[in-house]
Amino acid sequence: MPSVLVSTEIVIGTLLVVAVVVLATTYLRRRYIAKGLPLTLCGLRCTQTDRWRLGLIRFGDNALEWHTLGGVSVRPKHRWLRQRLVLDAPELLVGRDSIPLLPDASRVPCADGDGTFELALQGPAYTALRSWQEAAPPGYNVNVA
Structure with missing residues (x-):
């Protein structure tokens, strides 16, 4: 009986360590991707x-970067330059098109020089994307008198 108890404790301890490592890796990866x-x-x-594939988008100075939600890579899977990105009017996702983790999300058809794609964003995230896309990048076309 003691060997079964020790084996169970080892398995539970190992699972807890793995869970903590996965959570810590996810947290640190997200922090590294954000970079402020x-x-x-x-x-x-x-x-x-x-x-639909879930991921994280980061609004950089000159580009919009899309990272996969899971995994350990900190490099963006897709990168679109601000000057080449074209956003169309959003449409609310309904029915089979809706995404459970993004309630009340809108589908935003997008294009850049290389092709077309769609982003699914919630209201405030779409507003942030539209504002980011329409604003000039830092230091771009600045006139100081």
Whole structure:
């Protein structure tokens, strides 16, 4: 009986350590990706037949970067330059198109020089994206008299 108890304790201890490592890695990865810049949850769909993939978008100085939600990579999976990014009018996601982790999200058709894609964003995140896209990047076309 003691060997079963010790084995159970080892398994439970190992699972707890793994859970703590996964949570710490996720937290540190998110902090590293943000680097003090705005970061929000969004969905990405590259083609109409594709399914939505959840990820994090970061509003950089000159580019919008999309990172996968899971994994250990800190490099963006997609990167779109601010000057080439075109946003169309948002449409509310309903029915089968809706995303459970993004309630009341809107589908935003986007294009850049390389192709088209769609982002799924909640209201405040869409407003932030639109404001970011329409604003001039820091130091761009600054006139000082």
